[in-house]
Amino acid sequence: MTQHAIPSPVSGSGGPAAPAQKRRDWSPALIRWGCVAAFWLSLAFFVYLWVDDGSLDLMMAKTEGPLAYPGKLAGLVSADLMLAQVVLMARIPAIERTFGRDWLVRVHRIIGFTSLNLMLAHIVLLAFDYVVRDHISVLYSLWWMATQWRGMVMAVLGTVMFIVVGVTSTRIARRQLRYHAWHLLHLYTLLGFGLILPHEIWTGSEFKMPGRQAILLVLYLLAAGSLLLFRVALPVQRSLRHRVVVDRVVEEAPGNVSVYLRGSGLARLRAQAGQFFIWRFRDGPGWTRGNPYALSAAPNGDALRITAKEVGPNSHRLRGLRPGTRVLFEGPYGGFTEAVRHGRKVTMMASGIGITPVRALLEDLSYEPGExxxxxxxxxxxxxxxxxxxDELAAQRGVRVVYLPGHRASGRSSWQSEHATEDDHTALRRLIPDIGEHDVFICGPDAWGRSAREAARRAGVPGMCVHLERFAF
Incomplete structure (x- = not known):
């Protein structure tokens, strides 16, 4: 195997100097609290509309057909959560850096399924309200709502799209889908989002006042605009500006290839070790399919490197990329960086190709030999x-590298190999007696990452010092 110099070679035995004590950066805390406040304020606004419309009083009075009132509330809360979903899909850089990809993915799943369930509850409760009041069948009630209410045909189509996205987001379905197919299906969320809006304005008694309609439209436009800005306009602008092309392709290990990239002014992207991009290589049919690959070396001027394991058609085609191939990209994304550290000592845990962002972090982080x-x-x-x-990092920067060969343990969830005889947290304490004083960065497959995180916590690492990046979507 031919070895090539990495884009940002390790220099000096001590690595980057330990930073002097800096003034605390309050911007992450401000962004975090600002996002949380915006979410709850928007939710409070929709609940206020429901209360102000008289639904709470009528429901408490137990008037005829009381199922309509909780049904309306379910629809309003679902609409608010849809707005949050679109904002999360926008990958706004400040939010990505502050919360980190792993946390955002979990929140995205929770909000998404909650929104879908509330939407279905909204439909079912309103339908049964007519059943109770008018003594008609459920099917006739659904048919009457769909044909008599303004905007309902579009709303039905939008609901079907949300159901498709919800079904394909279950763990069983995701195992059967490639990333780009799942990603394409997820775009239907935005279309469904737009189809449901007219129904809310035309039939929702809470939005009869023009001022409230204007507020709802502004919220929808802000959410959709953020997605179009950060997922379409900004990536196109950056791709045209930086003119990234393939420099060369190198086999790092059997079935693992690195793509070296060069461009103009890439330093202005302010990419950090540990982050990832979504890449599109213009090498022929299928180039529009974006795939996420993490940086496998610390950014160095106008050079970047990504590394992938050949497990599917999109990663297999990396091997055939030719020098000069044009590249479109989105990013950088992710908060798996130096910024989340709380202490001096660090432990990196990687499995398989999860070594890619970890390799970049080990090169870029500030630490002394032995830390x-x-x-x-x-x-x-x-x-x-x-x-x-x-091995070069170990010799030059004093990193202690522990190689753990062996296939995954069968029949149990563990970060260790099948040959392990110790509990996961016991093994961590044996390998790193002072692990409770470390920040622990974990990257690898989903189940393996969860096992490693649990072991680190049981070994005494505070939860805020465990940083997980899972190679899953």
């Missing part, structure tokens, strides 16, 4: 990617 440990698990010795580069 950084890497636990790297792979199925066989041949599967350890960047072993030569990691």
């Amino acid at each position: 950084a440990v890497l636990l790297y698990r792979a199925s066989t010795d041949d599967d350890f990617v960047f072993s030569q580069e990691l």
